[in-house]
Amino acid sequence: MTKRFGEITALDGVNLSIEDGEYVCVLGPTGAGKTTFLRIVAGLLEPDEGEIYIDGKCVNNLPPEARDTVYMFQQYALFPHMTVWQNVSYGPEIKDWNREKVEQLTAEILEMVRLAERRDAYPHELSGGMQQRVALGRGIASGARILLLDEPLGALDARLRVGLRTQLRQLVKDQGLTAIHVTHDQEEALMIADRVVVLRNGRIEQTGTPHEVYSRPNSIFVASFVGGANFVEGTIIGSSDAGSVMEVLGGLQIKVAVSDVGAGEKAVLAFRREDTWVGEEEVAGSNNLPGVIVSATFIGDSMEYEIRLENGVSIVSKILMSDAFKAYTEGQRVVASFPPEKGHVFPYPVMGLLKEVEAI
Amino acid sequence: MIQRMTRSINPSRLVVWATLIGLIVLVLLPTFYLISYVFLKWGDVWVEVFENPIIGDENWRQILKVLFFSFRLSLSAVAFDLLFGVPLAYVLARKQFPGKGLLEDLITLPLVIPTSGFGFATLITWTSVAGIGGFLGMNTGVIPLDAVVPIINVPLIVFIVHVALTFPYIVRTLQTKIQSIDTTYETASRTLGANPLTTFRNVLLPLVLPGIFSGAVLAFARSLGETGATLIVAGVSSTASIAIVRWTAEFKLATAAFMGSLLVIIAWALILPVERYMGREKRSFKTSYRLPFSLIKRVMRLERYASEKLTRIKDFAPIFVLVLTVIVPIIVVANSVISYWSADPYTGKVQGGVVYQLFGPANYFNTLVKASLTSIIVALVSTYVSTCIAIPLSFIIARRWYGGFIRSILKVPLIVPTSSLGLSVLLLWGSNGLNLVGSGIWLIILTHIAFSVPVIVESILASYEGSDIQMYEDSARTLGATAYNAIETVSLPLIKGGVLTGFILSFAHSLGETGATYIVMGRDITVPALVVNMVEALAIPAALFTSTYLIVLSMILLTIIRFTTRR
Numbered sequence: 001m002t003k004r005f006g007e008i009t010a011l012d013g014v015n016l017s018i019e020d021g022e023y024v025c026v027l028g029p030t031g032a033g034k035t036t037f038l039r040i041v042a043g044l045l046e047p048d049e050g051e052i053y054i055d056g057k058c059v060n061n062l063p064p065e066a067r068d069t070v071y072m073f074q075q076y077a078l079f080p081h082m083t084v085w086q087n088v089s090y091g092p093e094i095k096d097w098n099r100e101k102v103e104q105l106t107a108e109i110l111e112m113v114r115l116a117e118r119r120d121a122y123p124h125e126l127s128g129g130m131q132q133r134v135a136l137g138r139g140i141a142s143g144a145r146i147l148l149l150d151e152p153l154g155a156l157d158a159r160l161r162v163g164l165r166t167q168l169r170q171l172v173k174d175q176g177l178t179a180i181h182v183t184h185d186q187e188e189a190l191m192i193a194d195r196v197v198v199l200r201n202g203r204i205e206q207t208g209t210p211h212e213v214y215s216r217p218n219s220i221f222v223a224s225f226v227g228g229a230n231f232v233e234g235t236i237i238g239s240s241d242a243g244s245v246m247e248v249l250g251g252l253q254i255k256v257a258v259s260d261v262g263a264g265e266k267a268v269l270a271f272r273r274e275d276t277w278v279g280e281e282e283v284a285g286s287n288n289l290p291g292v293i294v295s296a297t298f299i300g301d302s303m304e305y306e307i308r309l310e311n312g313v314s315i316v317s318k319i320l321m322s323d324a325f326k327a328y329t330e331g332q333r334v335v336a337s338f339p340p341e342k343g344h345v346f347p348y349p350v351m352g353l354l355k356e357v358e359a360i
Numbered sequence: 361m362i363q364r365m366t367r368s369i370n371p372s373r374l375v376v377w378a379t380l381i382g383l384i385v386l387v388l389l390p391t392f393y394l395i396s397y398v399f400l401k402w403g404d405v406w407v408e409v410f411e412n413p414i415i416g417d418e419n420w421r422q423i424l425k426v427l428f429f430s431f432r433l434s435l436s437a438v439a440f441d442l443l444f445g446v447p448l449a450y451v452l453a454r455k456q457f458p459g460k461g462l463l464e465d466l467i468t469l470p471l472v473i474p475t476s477g478f479g480f481a482t483l484i485t486w487t488s489v490a491g492i493g494g495f496l497g498m499n500t501g502v503i504p505l506d507a508v509v510p511i512i513n514v515p516l517i518v519f520i521v522h523v524a525l526t527f528p529y530i531v532r533t534l535q536t537k538i539q540s541i542d543t544t545y546e547t548a549s550r551t552l553g554a555n556p557l558t559t560f561r562n563v564l565l566p567l568v569l570p571g572i573f574s575g576a577v578l579a580f581a582r583s584l585g586e587t588g589a590t591l592i593v594a595g596v597s598s599t600a601s602i603a604i605v606r607w608t609a610e611f612k613l614a615t616a617a618f619m620g621s622l623l624v625i626i627a628w629a630l631i632l633p634v635e636r637y638m639g640r641e642k643r644s645f646k647t648s649y650r651l652p653f654s655l656i657k658r659v660m661r662l663e664r665y666a667s668e669k670l671t672r673i674k675d676f677a678p679i680f681v682l683v684l685t686v687i688v689p690i691i692v693v694a695n696s697v698i699s700y701w702s703a704d705p706y707t708g709k710v711q712g713g714v715v716y717q718l719f720g721p722a723n724y725f726n727t728l729v730k731a732s733l734t735s736i737i738v739a740l741v742s743t744y745v746s747t748c749i750a751i752p753l754s755f756i757i758a759r760r761w762y763g764g765f766i767r768s769i770l771k772v773p774l775i776v777p778t779s780s781l782g783l784s785v786l787l788l789w790g791s792n793g794l795n796l797v798g799s800g801i802w803l804i805i806l807t808h809i810a811f812s813v814p815v816i817v818e819s820i821l822a823s824y825e826g827s828d829i830q831m832y833e834d835s836a837r838t839l840g841a842t843a844y845n846a847i848e849t850v851s852l853p854l855i856k857g858g859v860l861t862g863f864i865l866s867f868a869h870s871l872g873e874t875g876a877t878y879i880v881m882g883r884d885i886t887v888p889a890l891v892v893n894m895v896e897a898l899a900i901p902a903a904l905f906t907s908t909y910l911i912v913l914s915m916i917l918l919t920i921i922r923f924t925t926r927r
Binding site: 042043044064067069077081091144 | 843
């Protein structure tokens with residue numbers, strides 16, 4: 001599908017198919033077109049081009065209420081003039097189900113989201129987390145099989161957000177629903193999804209299981225947006241089945257995973273911060289890059305070192321605070337090392353490296 | 361599955377067309393007709409205004425004279441309003457103090473109070489022995505009827521009435537604007553070392569200038585069009601709006617229509633540019649004019665001094681003005697009813713008492729009951745019909761791409777001087793035009809619909825914009841509600857407060873409207889028009905009673921508004 005707003009193309013030829021019962025996370029930076037995508041699926045926006053099929057039927061001409069989808073707003077959009085009970089029973093009521101069935105279902109769902117005691121409260125009397133649960137309950141009660149979640153955890157504080165991730169997934173899975181969950185939080189997406197779709201400037205950049213997207217990013221953007229990485233520019237000097245070799249600034253030769261980039265072409269090497277080890281001695285079988293510690297940042301469960309390599313390039317290493325952990329101080333000479341198979345090579349981007357990484 | 365087919369039936373187009381036709385015929389057509397009338401009958405107008413065989417261009421001179429009078433009056437009233445209104449708006453927007461709600465009500469009062477009753481109260485209070493004069497032991501009023509404001513050459517009593525009636529527009533508009541601006545800007549300026557006055561001048565003023573501007577234009581338009589109170593206090597002098605009433609009564613229709621279209625065009629020329637300007641939200645005035653540094657320093661030192669010394673004056677002077685122009689007249693008129701109840705307290709004659717005039721040979725009581733009935737029927741019918749148009753119209757304005765355009769032309773009946781509006785309705789529907797509706801209650805209703813629709817629409821839109829209706833409606837849709845269901849179960853309940861407020865506001869407005877009604881009413885007198893008649897017949901005690909009755913009625917309505925808007 002394609003959607004334009006005036007001169008801006010919000011979605012550019014997005015093509016995606018989702019299995020029944022799948023939990024899909026659409027991940028992308030602000031302005032990538034995530035919400036537009038979701039609103040089109042829900043029927044709140046019309047696509048300029050393309051078709052949406054649900055259960056094999058084209059739903060382009062169906063109004064939002066006739067699709068098998070329910071859209072959950074980031075701000076929940078709980079009706080302020082209705083109680084929790086009225087909010088949750090709104091879907092079934094409006095579809096004119098019989099009274100007994102509505103009451104039974106609403107009671108069940110309130111029990112499920114653990115809000116049975118607050119059934120007569122108004123939305124503004126509830127905490128953020130409770131409101132989120134009401135919104136979720138209301139969506140499920142409507143009977144739609146497809147949940148469209150627009151940053152469902154975005155309005156909550158960090159602690160609560162992490163706790164609710166697994167609950168959210170569990171609830172969706174228990175009910176056998178299909179969910180499309182839009183977020184800009186890569187950690188959330190990796191943790192919660194069966195499949196992650198990385199969206200950028202209205203195009204799908206990569207689709208895959210969280211593990212695939214994380215460990216085998218197919219672009220500089222994905223490598224940088226999902227998990228973050230070190231980037232080093234250089235030129236490929238040779239490839240074999242075992243791997244490629246790349247020459248970076250200062251004549252240093254680095255062994256990397258097999259790549260399609262031909263010999264003699266400019267390329268960008270990406271390797272994860274957490275795949276980069278810091279030590280005083282070289283590690284056998286790894287790429288060893290000598291340098292000097294520039295700064296050390298403590299972030300609780302791990303330590304981040306910024307290292308200036310001898311060729312002037314700066315990289316970051318993230319090391320877990322384990323028993324093997326050894327502290328280094330600024331100015332200390334160290335060797336940064338990473339295994340060749342963890343080094344991914346991408347063709348040098350037309351717009352330059354910075355442009356790719358900055359788009360985040 | 362059957363339910364899914366309902367989308368093909370689309371009622372909204374029908375509703376849109378019906379609403380737009382109602383809007384055009386009932387609200388907009390009269391005003392446009394007035395202007396086209398002048399063009400169509402230009403020959404008559406030319407003869408009557410410029411080349412009258414008997415008096416020559418005397419009518420044209422009269423038009424110029426009243427226009428200049430009106431302009432002097434309106435401009436000076438607005439200037440005075442600004443002087444006291446800006447600090448008051450600031451205090452109301454930024455400070456919390458006991459009695460604030462009451463103060464806000466008092467400021468709003470002149471918006472709901474029937475103007476003829478209010479005008480009479482002011483007249484009695486300042487120029488009659490029954491007012492403050494008698495209270496101070498004088499045997500005349502405090503202000504002689506012929507007292508004139510120097511320089512602008514406008515009778516003082518007229519000036520006072522216009523200040524009181526236009527004050528709310530400045531204060532309320534500006535207060536809302538100031539409230540919409542984050543206090544952190546001011547706090548930042550204060551912590552950077554600027555005193556309150558300097559902060560106001562450098563930070564807040566540039567941000568709220570559009571608000572001041574639009575408030576001033578509204579106040580100006582209101583003053584230009586004010587008829588009810590002015591009719592009572594004007595004496596021999598005449599504003600443009602009153603001239604229309606008088607000329608219509610004298611059957612100088614061409615002159616009145618010419619004058620009316622002049623006023624409409626002037627009001628338009630004033631308000632439309634401001635509307636456009638206000639439409640661009642982010643706009644702010646550039647105020648970084650370069651002054652010599654020594655001068656800036658002196659100004660700031662002065663401001664610091666003033667900040668320290670003037671705090672109390674700044675807080676209390678506007679309230680003092682408010683008390684003098686609004687509260688005192690109301691108290692005085694209510695008090696006078698009591699002292700005039702059985703007989704004139706000065707001459708002792710029973711003929712000068714309220715009871716005698718109401719129930720005596722003049723039998724004003726009977727007239728009053730009839731007028732009340734007329735007023736209430738008019739207010740109910742016109743407000744009901746207007747609400748029926750206003751609700752779908754508000755949705756159209758909020759949803760459709762041409763909504764902004766409709767909203768700005770809806771301002772027209774609000775700013776058009778009421779007597780012009782009355783005249784245009786009379787010309788369109790009455791015997792000189794389509795000849796469908798003669799003077800009387802139905803014509804009054806048609807006139808009132810024209811200004812009630814915009815009042816209700818603005819009120820609904822205010823509550824519409826306050827909440828995120830579109831989101832709630834979308835949410836309802838994906839939960840399975842059809843477009844119609846979503847409006848019924850979600851949107852309408854959410855804007856209920858706005859509809860109710862608009863209904864009461866328009867009801868109060870209709871109850872108190874004098875200028876337009878006076879022109880179209882024929883034999884079906886409404887209560888405010890009755891006050892004018894009583895004053896002209898010099899039945900002062902009866903007028904006192906009727907004014908008090910009107911003021912009490914509007915205060916009750918205001919109280920109801922407060923309850924409905926508070927939630």
